[in-house]
Amino acid sequence: MESVVTVGLDGSPESLAAAHWAADEAERRNLTLRLLHAWPLLVPEQTRIPAEVDQNYWANRIVHNARTELQARHPGLSIVGNLVADDAQDALLQAASESEMTVVGSRGLGAIGSYFLGDISMAVVARAEGPVVLVRAETNETGPPPAPRTAGSVVVALKLHGPCDDLLEFAFGSAAARGVPLRVVHGRSLPVNAYVPWGVDHDVTEEIKHEAQKDLSQALRPWREKFPGVEVADLIVLESPAKAVVRAAGGAGLLVVGRRKHRRGLAPRVGPVAQAAAHHARCPVAVVPHD
DSSP states (O other): OOOEEEOOOOOSHHHHHHHHHHHHHHHHHEEEEEEEEEEETTOOOSSSSSSSOTTTTHHHHHHHHHHHHHHHHHHTSOEEEEEEOOOOHHHHHHHHHHHSEEEOOOOOOOOOOOEEHHHHHHHHHHHHHSSEEEOOOOOOOTTSOOOOOSSEEEEEEEEEEOOHHOOOOOHHHHHHHHHEEEEEEEEEOOOOGGTTTTOOOOHHHHHHHHHHHHHOOOOOOOOHHHHHTTTTEEEEESOHHHHHHHHTTTTOSSEEEEEOOOOSSOOOOOOOOHHHHHHOSSOEEEEEEEO
């Protein structure tokens, strides 16, 4: 895996907002930023031809303009442009297998505050071998969408079922790079036996919370030791994990969720928590594949 952060560019304001977020991330992690634009009809580069006959003119312009804007804001950042004669989805999936993370823009739906994820974004999130970050530009009535704010804590959704090292390493590393607290959220729906005619059985819910807290503390212990400078707060919520995570992400700078790596022969899929985060969280969402 190369020491780069790759961002997909398509000329839209959303992809430019994603590029700004990716540049900030690359700078704080001391990585190279790669600007990727893919188009199947790209032709081999030719020299000394006028712009009006250059079939790659607009592709080159998309990358050049973004690089110029980002370099002015990050003069010390290493930025490379990458034009690929390939389908955008395939190019992004290849990039995800080679990069520390891949960043793509998502289009918001006005006041609803949810993502509109096209086929390409969903396929990349569901199939990528590395972390994919979805960045939605903030709305701006007087001009193009600005880059999203990066302030706020990092929130990570933890299931407590099976290995989660890749997820926690990304979450702790992101919090450490930003110098912000990490909030670990575990949501758990109540079992049927927790309900009684007058509501819920307090003894049952307390037992569930106690067991969950014990498992959560055990899962976090080695990562607290590895990242002693990261302030960690954990939260156990007895409701739908998807609702708990989206609610906890309010005001966050980054939400980190996991996705099980798909097994050979099975169709790639994104779980309900990652789906809810991608569609409803207002902050950037990192989807991290793990075993």
